[in-house]
Amino acid sequence: MKKYTSIGALLIDFRHFANMSQAELAAKFDVDIRTIIRWEKNETLLKADKEEEMVDITFIPYQVIRNLNAPVAIPTYYDFDVRRYSLSNISKELPDPNWIIDLHAETNRMRKIKYDSDVEEIIRYSKLLPHVVKPISKEIILKATELLPELNQIIFDTSGFYSGHNVFLPLSKRLYNKIRNRAITENDITVNDLINYKKQKNPVFYSYNMSSDCNENFFYLSASILDFLKQINRPYVYASYTSRNDTYHINSLMGVTIVWEDKELQKKINSKAPPRLNESNNVVFNKFINRHLV
Structure with missing residues (x-):
């Protein structure tokens, strides 16, 4: 910064x-x-x-x-x-995720995504990401929110201006494995690929992207993710594809591992970090959460 x-x-x-x-x-x-x-x-x-x-x-x-x-x-x-x-050199880096464990994601500045204006802000942010060739459609974001409102959230500042969001796509393990094996990309995902995670034995919560304009909003958005995952009492996969190095740093502290990274694409798009597919699951997250609740 x-x-x-x-x-x-x-x-x-x-x-x-x-x-x-x-x-x-x-x-x-x-x-x-x-x-x-x-x-x-x-x-x-x-x-x-x-x-x-x-x-x-x-x-x-x-x-x-x-x-x-x-x-x-x-x-x-x-x-x-x-x-x-x-506002300071000390707080300009993302905080240790251990701080988020006991934070309650309750603020009247955050709600589920529901308006076209919400989606427009999300798509505008997506265009800033060097690895995003073409942002996913408005229809996919709104359908994902309908199926997974707990993880598709938007946050505003005290003046009502957009300040960040979470966009998660609920996918089947079968479709996710195609992304994992690089048979398809995010751009190949359609509305019909989104699933009702409650009916899946091993759903995939695929983080399309996450944005926060400051650490305070990062706390609230991250806490909403952990609060949701704490309630899932069956196997699941958490995955994300990102070229942001700070996001990867936070994920790695939580036990998320790299499935693959594309250094050739990094050179092509002149990104500060290689686009990476990161992955974790319920066992890893539960160990992380429980370790800090003792």
Whole structure:
């Protein structure tokens, strides 16, 4: 994460990240290019309505913009690649998952995915991930939520702006094995492939992706996953395919192992970490959970 102390520096880096000129950004905001220049030089701040526009245009978390767009800015660390912020150098890394075991995932800022606007935010985040060739469809996300509402959650900040999500696909072991054996990819999954996990002897809870814009929201989203898995009293498989190295670090601490990784694809998409298929099961998770409940 990079430390920002002004809205101007954030805007300049956003343009570089998005490969956008000052003129193109001005057109997005429907302002004169001179306004963009003044913002970037910190000669003027954004008005309140432009803060909301900036969220829509840049997909930067509202809290980051609010912290920096002030007469006395609040220094904030931010990473464009993973859409994540922190207020201090100490807390910018993801925490030890042991802390999450006893956390109750109760907050009025989190609910199941249900609106088109929810899905639009999720798909927009998915497009940031270098390994995602094409995001899964809205229909798949909504069907997955219908079948598995406990794990398909979206979270907002205190101002009502999108702050993260979990998207899990309930799959049969047979279909998952095709992904595991690299006979098919995520893009081959259809609505008809999603199953009622309650009727499966060994269901697969396939994490399509997880996003959180800060550690607090990561806590709530992760705790909701563990709370659900604690209640499953039969065999299951947990799997995820990701190119985020921080996510893999958390998974590895919980006993999740790498099934395969694609270093050739990593070079092709210029990813910081190789896309990896990670896997675990009820035995491993129960050992992790029970070890920290003693």
